[in-house]
Amino acid sequence: MSDFDDETRLSAAGDGAWTGTVHEAWNIGANPNGGYLLALAVEALRRTCPQHPDPLSVTVHYQRPGLAGQPCRVEVTVLRTGRTLTTARATLVQDGGARLEVLASMGVVTADAEPMIEPPPPPMPAPDDCPGRSGDEQGVRLATLDRVDIRLHPDEARAGSAGQAQVRGWIRFRDGRAPDPLALMFFVDAFPPAVFGMLGRVGWVPTVELTVQVRRRPAPGWVLGQFRTVDLSDGRLIEDGWLWDARGRLIAQSRQLALVRLAGEAAAGHAAPASR
Amino acid sequence: MSDFDDETRLSAAGDGAWTGTVHEAWNIGANPNGGYLLALAVEALRRTCPQHPDPLSVTVHYQRPGLAGQPCRVEVTVLRTGRTLTTARATLVQDGGARLEVLASMGVVTADAEPMIEPPPPPMPAPDDCPGRSGDEQGVRLATLDRVDIRLHPDEARAGSAGQAQVRGWIRFRDGRAPDPLALMFFVDAFPPAVFGMLGRVGWVPTVELTVQVRRRPAPGWVLGQFRTVDLSDGRLIEDGWLWDARGRLIAQSRQLALVRLAGEAAAGHAAPASR
Numbered sequence: 001m002s003d004f005d006d007e008t009r010l011s012a013a014g015d016g017a018w019t020g021t022v023h024e025a026w027n028i029g030a031n032p033n034g035g036y037l038l039a040l041a042v043e044a045l046r047r048t049c050p051q052h053p054d055p056l057s058v059t060v061h062y063q064r065p066g067l068a069g070q071p072c073r074v075e076v077t078v079l080r081t082g083r084t085l086t087t088a089r090a091t092l093v094q095d096g097g098a099r100l101e102v103l104a105s106m107g108v109v110t111a112d113a114e115p116m117i118e119p120p121p122p123p124m125p126a127p128d129d130c131p132g133r134s135g136d137e138q139g140v141r142l143a144t145l146d147r148v149d150i151r152l153h154p155d156e157a158r159a160g161s162a163g164q165a166q167v168r169g170w171i172r173f174r175d176g177r178a179p180d181p182l183a184l185m186f187f188v189d190a191f192p193p194a195v196f197g198m199l200g201r202v203g204w205v206p207t208v209e210l211t212v213q214v215r216r217r218p219a220p221g222w223v224l225g226q227f228r229t230v231d232l233s234d235g236r237l238i239e240d241g242w243l244w245d246a247r248g249r250l251i252a253q254s255r256q257l258a259l260v261r262l263a264g265e266a267a268a269g270h271a272a273p274a275s276r
Numbered sequence: 277m278s279d280f281d282d283e284t285r286l287s288a289a290g291d292g293a294w295t296g297t298v299h300e301a302w303n304i305g306a307n308p309n310g311g312y313l314l315a316l317a318v319e320a321l322r323r324t325c326p327q328h329p330d331p332l333s334v335t336v337h338y339q340r341p342g343l344a345g346q347p348c349r350v351e352v353t354v355l356r357t358g359r360t361l362t363t364a365r366a367t368l369v370q371d372g373g374a375r376l377e378v379l380a381s382m383g384v385v386t387a388d389a390e391p392m393i394e395p396p397p398p399p400m401p402a403p404d405d406c407p408g409r410s411g412d413e414q415g416v417r418l419a420t421l422d423r424v425d426i427r428l429h430p431d432e433a434r435a436g437s438a439g440q441a442q443v444r445g446w447i448r449f450r451d452g453r454a455p456d457p458l459a460l461m462f463f464v465d466a467f468p469p470a471v472f473g474m475l476g477r478v479g480w481v482p483t484v485e486l487t488v489q490v491r492r493r494p495a496p497g498w499v500l501g502q503f504r505t506v507d508l509s510d511g512r513l514i515e516d517g518w519l520w521d522a523r524g525r526l527i528a529q530s531r532q533l534a535l536v537r538l539a540g541e542a543a544a545g546h547a548a549p550a551s552r
Contacts, residue, residue, distance in 0.1 A: 056512065057485040057533045059335040060362045061381050065357040079377055080339040085484065087337045089365070101363065103379040105337050105484050105533070113510035116374065117441060117474070124375070132399055165393060198393070208361065208381050209333040213514055213533055231526060233490065234389035236332065238489055245283065250507060253514055255531060257333045257489055266474050268298055 002177035003147055004186070008043045010019030010034075016076045018044040022094065024068040025147055025235035029140035032066035034100075034207050035189025036144075039100040041090045042185050044074035048104070049086040049106055051103065054181045056085070058104035059211040067094045084108070087276030109181060111217040121244040124225050127151045127170040139201055149174050149192060165229035166238075170222045179218040179245065181252075187223055188212050188241050194227040195237055195260065204261040205237070212254045235260050278453035279423055280462070284312075284319045292352045294320040298307065298370065299425055302462070305416035310483050312374075317366040317378045318461050320350035323363040325382050328455045332361070334380035343370045347508040350474035360384070373498025379440040385457060387493040397520040398502050400429060407433045409468065415477055424448050424466060438473030441505035441513075446498045455494040455521065457528075463499055464488050464530035465518050470499040471505040471511075479538045480491055481513070486532040497522030511536050 007025060010018035020043075026036035038060045046053045066072075072094045079087045090102040100165035124130070130151035137156075152169040156162040171187050172179070179187070193205040227241045241254035286294035287521075294318075302312035303316060313338045322329045337351050342348075349369045355363045366378040400406070406427035411418035428445040432438040448455070455463070469481040503517045517530035 029385070056317075057337075059485075059487060061333075061379055061380055063363055079337075087339055088364075089379070098355060101365065101379060103335055103337055103365070103377060109286065110510060115509035115535075117506060117508040117509075119506045209335075211335060213348065215509060230393060230395045230431060231391070231529065232393040233491060233526075234386060234390035236491075238491075250509075253485070253531075254426075256527075261400075 002173060002175050004173060004177055008039050009181065010043055010074065013073065016048065018047060018074045018076070020072055022066050022068055022070055022072050025143055027068050027143040030042070030068065032068050033144055033186065034210065035186040037066045037092060038083055038184055038210065039071060039185040040101065040228045041074050041092050042104070042182060044090050045074050045104055045106055046063045046182065048076045048078060048088065049081065052086040052106040052108060054107055055185070055212060055214050056105050056107040056109070056137060057211065057213045058102060059209065060100050060102045061209050062182060062187035062207055063102050064097055064099050065238070066099050069132060070094050082162050084128060102119045106113060109214055109217050111219065113216065118250050119242065121224050121248050122168055124168055124224060127222055130154060130170060131157045133169070146189060147174060148172065148191060156197050157228055159196040160198070160200030164194045165198040165232070166184050166227065167197050168226045170224055172222050178220040181217065183212045184214055184243060184252045187225065187243060188199060188252060191225055191227055193258070194229045194239050202260060202262060205258045206261070208257045208259060209255040210254065212252055214252050216249055218251045219247045219249070223245060223251070227234065232260065277355070277450050278449060279452055279461060280449060284315050284458065286316070286350065292324065294323060294350045294352070297349055298342050298344055298346055298348050301533060303344050303419040303421055306344065306529060309345050309420055309462065310338060310486065311462040313368060313376055314378065314486065315458055315461040316348060317350050317376065318380070318458060319362055320352050320366050321380055321382055322449065322458065324352045324354060324364065325357065328362040328382040328384060329451045330383055330385045330463070331384040331488060331490050332381050332385070333487065333489045334378060335485065336376050336378045337485050338376050338483055339507060340375050340481060342375050346370050347392045349438055367433065376453035385490055385493050387465065387495065389395050392397045394526050395419055395518060397524050398444055400444055400500060402425070403427045406446060408431060420466060425468060435472040435475030436474070441474040441508070442473045442503065443457055443470045443473050444468050444502045446500055448498050454496040455499050457493065460490055460494070460519060460528045461488060462498050463501065463519060464528060467501055467503055470505045470515050471508060478536060481534045481536055484533045486530065488528055488530045490528050492525055494527040495523045495525070499527070508536065520530050
């Protein structure tokens with residue numbers, strides 16, 4: 001077993017509900033990472049429809065911050081099951097309040113399909129030639145770095161150093177657990193916000209909505225991520241992400257809508273929807 | 277009033293529900309266009325939270341094809357309302373069966389914000405120098421072309437002619453109705469599938485999931501769309517879309533996961549989730 005498996009484990013509670021714990025090990029500062037919370041919800045979906053265990057497309061809208069170290073309940077509603085797809089929604093609840101709402105089409109991804117069209121991975125130095133993520137660029141303690149090893153491109157390791165809103169890096173679990181579709185829910189949200197590469201540390205970039213499409217079952221080994229923002233206006237940005245496995249195959253795409261709150265600016269919208 | 281307004285109009289039915297009609301004028305072949313169905317659901321969301329009328333991010337998963345010419349009911353559940361965001365879900369039901377499920381964060385977009393980062397529109401000939409979309413590239417009658425004028429890039433107007441999975445074009449309502457965030461729900465799904473540009477007519481590309489982020493209130497006039505697929509594997513593709521208004525400002529981004537069914541291949545998954 002692995003830390004990630006232990007800390008996303010759920011128990012059936014009947015009537016489509018699952019219970020577990022939001023573990024503090026996946027915190028960014030005082031709040032649970034948004035991708036980890038999504039993984040908990042997706043684990044409930046996987047358990048509900050084991051014939052369709054992989055999120056072909058999953059969207060989460062964050063409503064309230066998760067409560068680290070507290071129990072959680074995930075309520076699943078299956079909307080439709082077909083031969084190759086199950087569409088379902090899930091709500092993660094803590095302390096009586098819904099924290100996030102998920103809508104997904106679940107199915108099966110394979111490891112070996114030959115792609116007709118596929119974006120190649122970007123050029124990257126080997127992991128040993130890339131500095132580890134420290135969290136300094138974000139100014140908060142990243143408990144998650146005890147769980148995952150993240151190596152950033154040398155040109156993009158310090159906030160503001162990339163000259164563009166981009167971050168590239170390697171990621172893997174420290175305990176050797178292999179990547180799988182569930183792990184990708186966390187991996188797409190584990191890197192520094194790409195906009196830090198251009199603007200430096202901007203304060204706070206809470207995610208409103210995150211969508212992940214898993215495209216392939218990953219090979220064992222390091223996962224390579226690339227994240228970019230080409231669209232920042234009116235206090236909101238869109239960040240696109242791509243993940244490739246150790247064989248250089250595209251395994252997931254992601255996109256998120258996030259608010260950009262400059263340091264010292266008052267929180268608006270929902271309070272601290274999620275953190276990373 | 278306009279055709280689009282008339283044909284997306286809903287009446288309050290109490291308990292968060294809205295009723296209307298899925299009009300045949302927005303058909304692709306025998307089935308309603310998926311973007312038009314999404315517009316009906318988003319209209320119900322707009323009416324439910326008029327202080328937050330714009331879909332900052334909206335995701336739809338298609339479960340069953342819509343029924344053209346038949347009444348519909350949209351059931352809305354507000355999940356959370358804050359000062360600048362309302363998160364809500366909507367289910368469009370016809371003939372007792374859920375057709376699509378929507379999850380959205382609604383808010384307010386403005387027309388005049390100065391973007392910090394923005395992708396420029398691609399080079400395009402003027403609308404008068406671009407051939408009108410005929411539907412020939414899809415092999416079905418497109419009733420929607422009586423409602424919207426679509427002009428395709430001359431290099432991309434015939435299936436297979438682009439040499440890559442891309443389509444660019446202009447779109448506007450034929451009756452002069454100005455574009456607005458609701459119209460963009462349809463505009464992002466009104467062009468030929470980008471993959472036709474590379475493969476020719478491939479049969480059938482039913483949408484599983486579509487996400488749209490509205491970024492800005494559009495200026496009056498033509499809207500320019502660009503759609504691209506850089507990822508097709510294992511019978512599934514992702515198509516990315518961008519819309520710019522007549523001033524060259526980015527007004528929306530879209531992404532959809534679609535199945536690729538070669539001509540003659542049996543339908544799998546949910547039957548004909550949506551059409552365009």
